[in-house]
Amino acid sequence: MPAREHQLSIEIDRNEAVPIYLQISERFKAAIAAGHLRPGDRVPALRGLAMQLNTARGTVEMAYNILVDEGYLQMRGAAGTYVSPSLPPSVTLAAARKKRERALSAPRDSQSSRNAVPDNDATLLRPGLPALDAFPxxxxxxxxxxxxxxxxxxxxxxxxxxxxxxxxxxxxxxxxxxxxxxxxxxxxxxxxxxxxxxxxxxxxxxxxxxxxxxxxxxxxxxxxxxxxxxxxxxxxxxxxxxxxxxxxxxxxxxxxxxxxxxxxxxxxxxxxxxxxxxxxxxxxxxxxxxxxxxxxxxxxxxxxxxxxxxxxxxxxxxxxxxxxxxxxxxxxxxxxxxxxxxxxxxxxxxxxxxxxxxxxxxxxxxxxxxxxxxxFARHLKRMRTLYSERRTLLAQALMHVLRDTIRVDLPPGGMHLVMLFNAPVDDFAVAARAREAGLAVLALSAWYLGGRTKRSLRGLVLGFANVADSAAATRLARLLQNALKG
The missing domain is CATH 3.40.640.10 (Type I PLP-dependent aspartate aminotransferase-like (Major domain))
Structure with a gap:
């Protein structure tokens, strides 16, 4: 059955301080959450939407890239761009309504509600983020x-x-x-x-x-x-x-x-x-x-x-x-x-x-x-030792928890590692579910300029600099395991 071609009406406010490309991406997210756009729907082409909004094609492309990176959209080359068919339930209208109902019925100071999302979810496994806890x-x-x-x-x-x-x-x-x-x-x-x-x-x-x-x-x-x-x-x-x-x-x-x-x-x-x-x-x-x-x-x-x-x-x-x-x-x-x-x-x-x-x-x-x-020199020396330990902690936890489903090669340097999937997996969908759990991971296939093809590696890019100890590494690995299972 051919995909539904959706005629989406998007409005932008040029007087807002928010950049236009971010406004566009937020309008798409809102339309998906409200059910106006459904998984599998085809969205407007870059050039067409740029003409509709009277803005540069590159501005629309930036918005689409953000939505692709976050798992909302999929680019399929000449076939067009579509709402991802594997969107997590948390972005649908029904799930959003249930979430609001749970929030209204739950006690405001509930310990369980505070622990539902990991602390400081903007830093968990974020690639390229240095160890903020170790800076002098x-x-x-x-x-x-x-x-x-x-x-x-x-x-x-x-x-x-x-x-x-x-x-x-x-x-x-x-x-x-x-x-x-x-x-x-x-x-x-x-x-x-x-x-x-x-x-x-x-x-x-x-x-x-x-x-x-x-x-x-x-x-x-x-x-x-x-x-x-x-x-x-x-x-x-x-x-x-x-x-x-x-x-x-x-x-x-x-x-x-x-x-x-x-x-x-x-x-x-x-x-x-x-x-x-x-x-x-x-x-x-x-x-x-x-x-x-x-x-x-x-x-x-x-x-x-x-x-x-x-x-x-x-x-x-x-x-x-x-x-x-x-x-x-x-x-x-x-x-x-x-x-x-x-x-x-x-x-x-x-x-x-x-x-x-x-x-x-x-x-x-x-x-x-x-x-x-x-x-500066002393800080670098300490961080080399600390990061070497933390990359090993995370790699060991991933291999212990996820076992044969993944492959991790310890990098000789840097602040991130790549976790590759051993079987065909939609890494966009996994990354989206991981972000729902508070993990700032990125889908590896998003880093391909030529788009996702059969040759594109599938996996996740994970920062290890802020993995404090083995218990934290194991907890993060289990969250990734849940995201992989869906």
Missing amino acids: RKVWSRLVAYRARSGDIASLTYPDPAGYRPLRERIATYLGLSRGVDCEPEQVFVTNGYRAALELVLRSLAKPDDSAWYEEPGYLLARNFLVEAGLRLVPVPIDQEGLDVAQGETLEPNARFAFVTPAHQSPLGVTLSLPRRIMLLDWATRAGSWIVEDDYDSEFRYAGRPLPALKSLDRDDRVIYCGTFSKVMFPGLRLSYIVAPGRAIARFEQITKGMNAGPPHLLQAAVADFIAQGH
């Missing part, structure tokens, strides 16, 4: 308070758009010592998070309709931004040696960019081999292209020292190095940085002046002090 908050508070009390006039003016000079110096020194990146402070630009770093790169070097290699599967959030920015992304497969450079050259030999995560591929965790690194650099030199190296969590490696960055091998100045404090300190900082090519410093300086006034001086100064006083 007292030290950090002292450093911030000292800077706030200092009365420095410079802290009250507009910050340098390129970043606080002492922090840029500290970053350049740190990269030279720990990552093998030889750079000057003038090449370091501090930004408001990784998205702002990508925006700076694109505004400085990209041209209309540029193409770019993108890892398949690859980092979800960056992918969405790059698509919205107008880049034509070319999915290049990942294997046991990382990015398949030969395939990239076959698919798009003259791509303007290659976006890569060489130290710890996101999400599969493999390391780009030395031969592939050399091939990638040689291609960039021949094609006159740029390599954007996202070195997002390379500090955390559990076998030997952290590997040198791809940038350390760059002899033709084709690599743009990106790092972040979100993973090594905490994401609330919203501080990232890039190392610009020497030949493009003037261009990057020009663009930073037009983008914004730079990140807050207070936080940059506190981070510079955190590094200068040795707290």
Whole structure:
């Protein structure tokens, strides 16, 4: 029986502070919860809805990507986009009504109602989230308070758009010592998070309709931004040696960019081999292209020292190095940085002046002090030990509870692991049910730019940095077991 084509009327409010793409996704969720959209219904095409709403196609695409990632929609290529047929009962109208009735009849202070959802469900198994319980908050508070009390006039003016000079110096020194990146402070630009770093790169070097290699599967959030920015992304497969450079050259030999995560591929965790690194650099030199190296969590490696960055091998100045404090300190900082090519410093300086006034001086100064006083190095050392223990706890709990239904390969580094299913499983549906239980997990197949195919791996991407102990690991594994069973 053919799917029902649903003519959905969506209204957006351009005066709202909420971005339009989020308004669209919320309208879809509300329509599904109310029963106006049912599992299996076909939803409007991207172009058609964009015309209906008089908005950009990329805006609608971002909303659809969110709904796909959360398990509400399924994209089926040329066949269209559909409401997921495996939606959990909790999003249906009947279940929602029963939930409200239970909430009204239950005592407000009931212990059982408080325990129905795990505490702090925004952090449970969230990939990329550092151990918030282990960050030295007292030290950090002292450093911030000292800077706030200092009365420095410079802290009250507009910050340098390129970043606080002492922090840029500290970053350049740190990269030279720990990552093998030889750079000057003038090449370091501090930004408001990784998205702002990508925006700076694109505004400085990209041209209309540029193409770019993108890892398949690859980092979800960056992918969405790059698509919205107008880049034509070319999915290049990942294997046991990382990015398949030969395939990239076959698919798009003259791509303007290659976006890569060489130290710890996101999400599969493999390391780009030395031969592939050399091939990638040689291609960039021949094609006159740029390599954007996202070195997002390379500090955390559990076998030997952290590997040198791809940038350390760059002899033709084709690599743009990106790092972040979100993973090594905490994401609330919203501080990232890039190392610009020497030949493009003037261009990057020009663009930073037009983008914004730079990140807050207070936080940059506190981070510079955190590094200068040795707290940063000590924190990294402690976290390597802690994360090594926590990844083992979670992996062991998953294998003990879920047994033959899954496969877990311990990653050599990073802050997340991938749990693969041994049988055909709808990982979108499993992830949706897991989120209902308070787990911030992501479906692995959502990370594929080319869409879900028979070759797409099925599994879940799980963060282990906040798994406190073996009891917590076992409890989380059992919640995942329930989500898998449906």
